[in-house]
Structures are given as structure tokens and as C-alpha cells.
């Protein structure tokens with residue numbers, strides 16, 4: 001029932017937003033002079049609309065509620081004041097294109113101070129334009145297609161024995177299990193950490209950091225922010241020790257840490273602080289996001305049995321072919337032969353909008369959507385509203401992978417961002433989703449036993465609060 005209520009609410013809200021968008025697009029340009037700033041409320045003195053924002057973060061629909069109510073009142077481009085700063089929200093693909101194509105001339109990425117403190121000031125998430133360019137050029141080399149091919153096999157080798165331990169008739173909380181699996185994969189890939197107890201401890205520490213991301217930056221013992229900062233310090237200490245040990249011995253691993261220490265391309269090496277902060281960044285950026293995406297995908301599939309049926313046909317065909325050839329683990333080539341599954345992945349990412357908004361800082365006075373946006377303000381691309389925009393996607397709340405038979409409109413699919421800040425782990429994440437999908441589908445039938453669509457409070461990424469418990473039945477071969 002809560003699921004139905006959610007979608008009824010979403011459908012109603014979307015229809016109203018669509019009518020408003022139509023109205024705003026067609027109303028006379030009088031109120032959209034390039035000299036006026038976007039409409040919106042600056043809220044109470046000092047605190048602005050921080051309380052309303054925090055209340056939304058604490059609700060089952062997250063920031064989306066905060067944004068939707070203001071979209072209805074002011075249109076697709078509005079301003080507000082949160083944490084003492086002016087924020088403009090935009091949700092059209094034209095604005096997204098302008099911002100994401102800019103390359104640091106007028107916009108730069110900016111997270112709230114507390115996030116920068118948690119991921120570290122040397123993280124590419126928070127680096128200034130030039131520093132970001134340098135860090136990205138070093139990190140991007142790690143994600144080569146050669147690496148991806150070996151990662152796919154490795155990931156499948158981790159998943160197969162895990163799934164063997166799942167007993168028929170048992171209940172699995174998908175988000176928790178997916179998180180264990182993605183954490184294990186990231187720990188091995190980044191720092192060759194494989195011992196179960198050590199991986200579990202790392203997962204817990206990273207969890208504290210993630211939970212602190214949207215918390216009030218109170219530093220008192222017991223607060224989420226304080227716990228997050230302490231966990232960050234412990235993780236960095238472990239990484240520093242690893243870096244020290246690796247520097248003093250012969251290379252034994254081919255993981256990301258080793259490759260960053262080895263200066264493969266002869267370029268300027270990263271400092272220890274840069275390596276530490278960016279390994280932590282990749283842990284945060286990679287595991288929670290991918291696990292959440294997997295969970296949403298399985299939920300959408302359960303709710304759309306026709307799609308599931310089509311997908312099963314494709315996946316069992318691939319399994320059959322592999323068995324005929326006597327090959328065991330999935331390869332990158334196998335994943336490339338899953339066109340329908342690739343569309344299921346894409347559609348799940350569109351509907352879930354795991355990273356719901358992209359924050360940027362305005363470096364120069366700018367004009368956008370007919371309004372003047374001032375230097376020093378923040379602008380946020382509201383990805384979730386964009387992904388659910390009826391002008392960009394017909395019947396936007398329907399889970400319909402076949403909509404991607406046709407190329408999406410430019411800058412209308414932003415699950416991984418675009419431009420100079422596009423997700424570095426995009427292909428890795430898609431590969432993990434496909435491998436998980438293939439193995440779950442060909443090993444089990446499953447039934448979602450809590451269909452509540454509420455999202456986790458205070459989470460930076462859109463994840464299901466219920467964790468999506470499923471009842472599994474093994475498919476006998």
C-alpha cells in the first residue's frame with residue numbers, strides 16, 4: 001500500500017509539475033527579464049530555509065519533496081537559502097548542458113563544507129578546477145578497458161560463491177547483501193583487502209562516513225558528524241600505514257593503491273594525502289551507489305514481470321551458450337552481449353536517480369533560464385526532476401527499458417553526470433549491476449516482501465529505507 005500511495009502521489013505531483021512547466025514555458029517573458037534573479041523565498045533571517053530543507057531530508061521522499069513544492073510554486077528554476085548560502089535549483093536539460101559543459105569557466109563543483117571535511121580536502125570531489133584536472137588525469141588511467149575486463153571476471157568469481165551460500169526459502173535484505181558484495185569488490189580493487197573481518201570493519205567505517213555526509217556539522221561526541229569524522233581518521237590512518245609499508249617493500253599487488261604509488265605514466269606523482277583522500281573517495285563513491293542501484297533494479301524488475309520475462313530469456317540464452325562452451329565465469333564480452341539488460345540497468349538508474357542532485361558554485365555572474373545568477377551563489381542540477389520530466393520522457397514514472405531503444409535527448413540521462421566531472425566508475429558500476437543481475441536471475445526466483453518505496457533519511461544517495469527484503473527460491477539446474 002505505501003508503494004501505491006507513493007506512486008499515486010508521484011503521478012499527481014508530476015501531472016501538476018507538467019502543467020506548470022507548460023504554463024511557465026508559455027507565459028509572457030515579462031517576469032523572466034535577464035536582470036531579475038530567480039523567484040523563490042530566502043526564508044527566515046540567518047537560517048533561510050535550512051529547517052525546511054532538513055525536514056525534507058528527514059522524509060520518505062528526501063530532497064525531492066523540498067524541490068517539488070518549490071517547483072510548483074516558482075517554476076523549474078528557483079532560489080532558496082540553505083546553511084547561510086543562496087542556492088538555485090534547475091531541472092531542465094538545457095541548463096544541465098550549460099553547467100556540465102562549462103569545464104570550470106563559470107561553474108565549479110562544490111560540496112557543503114562538512115562533506116569536504118569527510119572526504120578530505122585533497123579529494124577530487126572537492127578540488128579546485130586546476131587541482132581537479134591534475135587528480136582526474138591521474139585517476140582516470142586506473143579505469144582502462146583492460147582493467148575492466150579483469151575486474152568483471154574477478155567480480156563474478158566473488159559473486160558466484162556468495163550466491164551458493166544463499167539458501168532457498170531464506171529472506172535476504174538485498175541492500176545489505178549488495179553492499180557487502182560491492183564493498184568486497186572495491187576493497188580488493190583499491191587496496192587488495194580480502195580478509196572477511198577486515199573488509200567488514202572497513203565497510204562499517206565507510207558507512208559512518210557516508211551517514212555523516214548530510215548531518216548537521218556538530219562536533220560533539222555522539223553526533224553523526226563526529227562519528228563520521230572519527231571513522232575518516234581511522235580509515236586514513238590505515239591507508240597511511242599501507243602506503244608506508246608499500247613504499248618500503250617490493251610491489252606485491254596490482255591494485256589501485258599500488259598503481260598510484262608506481263607513477264605508471266611518468267607524470268607528477270600524487271602525495272600521500274592525495275592518495276589517501278582519493279582512495280577513500282572511491283570507496284564512498286563506488287560501493288553505496290552501486291549497491292543502491294542494484295537494489296532498486298531488483299525492485300523495479302519484481303514490479304514489472306513482463307520486463308523480467310524478457311530479461312530472463314536473454315540471460316538464460318547467455319547462460320546456455322556459456323555452458324555449451326564449457327566456460328565458467330562471465331567476461332566483458334558476455335556483458336556486451338546483453339543489450340536488453342543494459343537497457344534495464346539504464347532505466348533503473350533513471351528512475352532511481354541515485355545521485356539526486358549535482359552541486360556547483362557560480363564563479364562569474366551568469367544568465368540562466370532568463371534569470372541573473374550571481375557569482376558566489378550555488379546552483380544545483382535537480383537530476384531527479386529532470387529524469388522524471390514528462391517533456392523528456394514519455395510516461396516518466398513507468399519502468400520501460402525499451403524507451404532506450406532510441407537515443408535519449410541530449411543531457412536528459414544524467415545518472416553518471418556528464419562532462420569533465422562525469423563518474424569515473426561508470427563502466428565499473430554498470431558491469432557490477434549486469435553481473436549481479438545475471439547471477440541472481442539465473443540462480444533464483446525472488447519475491448519482494450516489503451514494497452515500501454520510502455528512501456533512507458539523511459542519505460547522500462537515494463537508497464531504499466527498507467533495504468528491499470526478498471524471499472528467494474533456488475532454480476534447480
Ligand code: HEM
Nearest residue numbers: 282285286289290293354355358416417421423424425429
Ligand atoms: C551506480 C553507481 C554509481 C552512480 C549512480 C554514480 C554516479 C556519479 C555521478 C552522478 C557523479 C558526478 C556528480 C557530479 O557531476 O556532481 C559521479 C562522480 C564520481 N564517481 Fe560515480 N557513480 C557510481 C559508481 C561509481 C563507482 C563504482 C566508482 C568507482 C570507484 C565511482 C567513482 C566516482 C568518482 C571518483 C567521481 C568523481 C569524478 C570527478 O569529480 O571527476 N562511481 N558518480
